[in-house]
Amino acid sequence: MLNVQVKEQVIPVGLNGHVNEHSRQPVIEARDIAKIYRMGDIEVRALDGVSLTIYPGELTAIMGPSGSGKTTLMNILGCLDQPTRGTYRLDGVDVEKLNDNQLAVIRNKKIGFVFQSFNLLRRTSAIDNVEQPLIYAGVPPRERRERAKAALEAVGLGHRLKHHANELSGGQQQRVAIARALVNNPAIILADEPTGNLDSKSGAEIMCLFQRLNEENGITVIFVTHDPRIAQHTRRVIRIADGKIVDDYPVTDQIIACPDKALPDPILEKLGHGVG
Amino acid sequence: MVLGELIKLAFNTLAANKTRAFLTMLGISIGVAAVIALMSIGAGVQEYITQQFASAGANLIGVVPGRIQRGPGGGAFGAQAPLTMSDYRAVAANVANVLDTSADFARPSVFAYGDNTSEVNVTGVMANFSAIRNWNARSGRMIDESDVAGRSRVVALGQTVVNDLFEPGEDPIGKVVRINNVPFRVIGVMESKGASFLGDQDAVAFIPITTAQERLFGQQSLSVTGERTISTIYLQAPSKESVPSVMAQVDELLRERRRIPADEPSDFSVLSQDELINTFGAVTGVLTVFLGAIAAISLLVGGIGIMNIMLVSVTERTREIGLRKAIGAKPSAILTQFLTEAVFLSLIGGLVGIAVGVGGAMAISRFAEFQPVVQVSTIVLAVGFSIAVGLFFGIYPARRAARLNPIEALRFE
Numbered sequence: 001m002l003n004v005q006v007k008e009q010v011i012p013v014g015l016n017g018h019v020n021e022h023s024r025q026p027v028i029e030a031r032d033i034a035k036i037y038r039m040g041d042i043e044v045r046a047l048d049g050v051s052l053t054i055y056p057g058e059l060t061a062i063m064g065p066s067g068s069g070k071t072t073l074m075n076i077l078g079c080l081d082q083p084t085r086g087t088y089r090l091d092g093v094d095v096e097k098l099n100d101n102q103l104a105v106i107r108n109k110k111i112g113f114v115f116q117s118f119n120l121l122r123r124t125s126a127i128d129n130v131e132q133p134l135i136y137a138g139v140p141p142r143e144r145r146e147r148a149k150a151a152l153e154a155v156g157l158g159h160r161l162k163h164h165a166n167e168l169s170g171g172q173q174q175r176v177a178i179a180r181a182l183v184n185n186p187a188i189i190l191a192d193e194p195t196g197n198l199d200s201k202s203g204a205e206i207m208c209l210f211q212r213l214n215e216e217n218g219i220t221v222i223f224v225t226h227d228p229r230i231a232q233h234t235r236r237v238i239r240i241a242d243g244k245i246v247d248d249y250p251v252t253d254q255i256i257a258c259p260d261k262a263l264p265d266p267i268l269e270k271l272g273h274g275v276g
Numbered sequence: 277m278v279l280g281e282l283i284k285l286a287f288n289t290l291a292a293n294k295t296r297a298f299l300t301m302l303g304i305s306i307g308v309a310a311v312i313a314l315m316s317i318g319a320g321v322q323e324y325i326t327q328q329f330a331s332a333g334a335n336l337i338g339v340v341p342g343r344i345q346r347g348p349g350g351g352a353f354g355a356q357a358p359l360t361m362s363d364y365r366a367v368a369a370n371v372a373n374v375l376d377t378s379a380d381f382a383r384p385s386v387f388a389y390g391d392n393t394s395e396v397n398v399t400g401v402m403a404n405f406s407a408i409r410n411w412n413a414r415s416g417r418m419i420d421e422s423d424v425a426g427r428s429r430v431v432a433l434g435q436t437v438v439n440d441l442f443e444p445g446e447d448p449i450g451k452v453v454r455i456n457n458v459p460f461r462v463i464g465v466m467e468s469k470g471a472s473f474l475g476d477q478d479a480v481a482f483i484p485i486t487t488a489q490e491r492l493f494g495q496q497s498l499s500v501t502g503e504r505t506i507s508t509i510y511l512q513a514p515s516k517e518s519v520p521s522v523m524a525q526v527d528e529l530l531r532e533r534r535r536i537p538a539d540e541p542s543d544f545s546v547l548s549q550d551e552l553i554n555t556f557g558a559v560t561g562v563l564t565v566f567l568g569a570i571a572a573i574s575l576l577v578g579g580i581g582i583m584n585i586m587l588v589s590v591t592e593r594t595r596e597i598g599l600r601k602a603i604g605a606k607p608s609a610i611l612t613q614f615l616t617e618a619v620f621l622s623l624i625g626g627l628v629g630i631a632v633g634v635g636g637a638m639a640i641s642r643f644a645e646f647q648p649v650v651q652v653s654t655i656v657l658a659v660g661f662s663i664a665v666g667l668f669f670g671i672y673p674a675r676r677a678a679r680l681n682p683i684e685a686l687r688f689e
Contacts (some may be wrong), residue, residue, distance in 0.1 A: 080602060080682050101606045108604020119599040119686070123292045135281055136604040180603065 112181025308629025313455025318564025598685025620668025628664030
């Protein structure tokens with residue numbers, strides 16, 4: 001972990017006044033972020049002054065139609081892109097000052113990505129896929145193997161370690177991707193339409209997995225979606241339109257994706273890292 | 277990322293596309309094989325020529341009358357002033373640091389035996405000729421001291437003369453042949469040196485130098501001042517390094533004896549086999565490099581094949597690159613990954629090429645007179661060159677991959 005800087009006092013109150021129960025340092029702290037593209041003489045404001053605070057352990061959805069700027073926001077939150085203006089502090093690190101190499105390290109250690117199209121390496125076994133972030137983190141082979149195995153067991157694929165990505169079902173592939181996102185103990189998981197390519201049953205299983213990871217392990221998960229039903233699985237919805245946050249509210253009638261709350265094999269121990 | 281990881285990754289990626297990897301490697305293999313085979317054959321030819329000269333005797337220096345001009349238009353002779361026995365004796369007595377000295381006297385002659393005749397140079401030699409020219413009798417014996425002292429009418433024949441005069445299977449030893457109508461008893465048959473670019477080396481016959489000068493050619497062997505002339509003076513230097521100093525001494529001594537003014541060229545020539553070897557070596561060396569350069573062009577084409585495939589690969593794997601960047605690969609890690617793949621391809625291709633090239637050179641040698649020489653330096657050169665090809669043609673696609681914008685790469689369809 002990078003060293004945590006002494007935080008400035010942040011009032012733990014959400015935009016629309018709901019009192020945040022977290023009193024710890026926020027994991028995401030974005031202030032007045034703008035992303036402006038120039039196309040000839042025309043200025044396109046993909047993001048126009050977005051401020052956002054997310055605390056560890058939150059389960060949030062950033063929701064908006066296509067063209068709203070939600071993908072641009074996700075790219076900036078995921079350190080794949082830099083804002084034109086504004087400040088962004090991720091887990092205590094001022095990200096906007098970092099160069100390409102430092103950003104790569106941040107993505108490696110603090111962010112886990114889950115994509116709509118899984119983005120697994122083809123003809124590569126599940127465990128090798130999950131090991132990839134650890135290779136770039138410089139983790140020695142034996143430890144890599146153990147941690148990748150633990151992550152796959154945590155997502156319920158302990159029996160599919162050696163299967164190639166193309167031999168797995170869509171739902172299983174997305175689980176491998178989630179294991180890959182988890183394996184380096186990131187500060188946040190960014191999930192971009194994670195159920196978009198799945199049938200409803202597999203989609204529900206994936207949402208259940210996210211909910212459990214969040215609830216049982218305290219992992220901060222941020223969904224980026226246009227689907228109100230996905231957003232309803234979270235506890236907080238941030239609506240974005242025309243590059244601005246237009247709404248930020250707690251979910252009152254959360255959908256619990258897991259069929260039964262009293263589940264066997266808790267995934268907590270397997271992951272080997274406690275709540276927040 | 278450590279090297280082991282990179283190589284494993286490169287191997288896995290290439291193994292996933294076997295046909296393509298094989299075809300790409302083939303280009304490099306053919307190039308390397310061509311370079312190795314041609315360089316080995318060139319080196320073999322060079323070695324063969326060196327051996328041909330070396331078989332004339334080790335560290336041999338020859339002095340002949342007349343000026344042999346070297347360089348463009350060489351071969352012209354200046355004014356002939358023959359070498360004499362007193363020149364020979366002066367050289368033998370005064371030139372320091374010489375193992376042995378000898379002289380011969382050669383003239384074209386007609387050999388006859390029964391109805392068969394043969395026209396070759398008969399060479400009058402001293403007893404040490406055999407040792408100094410590294411030439412021995414295959415059967416019978418060579419001219420010895422007592423032959424020279426007794427001016428004996430004995431002859432040792434070269435294989436070509438034997439073939440001309442005698443029926444197959446007939447033993448020439450003890451038979452009497454006529455040289456310019458003078459009867460000589462055959463005492464030996466020389467070992468064969470074969471025909472080469474130097475001409476038929478077996479068209480020879482040796483008699484004692486005294487016999488040649490005094491009995492066979494008589495007046496013909498006398499100079500205008502009444503001295504016995506000779507055709508060649510031979511000197512054997514103790515080592516390759518001492519050859520130039522011996523040559524300089526001979527040159528100085530003979531110029532002094534013949535009173536040649538300092539500003540005039542010598543009317544005789546001092547030659548060493550090293551010089552000849554170097555002259556031929558320079559020619560064959562240029563030829564070898566030239567052949568190698570032509571072969572290297574195919575290596576270049578192979579390299580372009582690698583670049584082509586790597587560019588296709590970067591485009592095909594844009595999403596993979598985007599993903600790797602998203603999960604924390606630095607640009608340098610992506611660069612190294614693709615570069616490793618390119619070098620891996622060219623290196624494996626190169627190693628296969630070496631095997632094929634060496635095998636090819638061996639195969640060709642079965643049909644040729646010479647043995648190809650596979651030099652370690654050639655192999656090192658080929659391996660180094662194929663790695664360099666991989667690096668050179670891999671760097672552009674790899675940089676392209678490393679510079680991809682992760683967002684666009686992830687969105688790539």
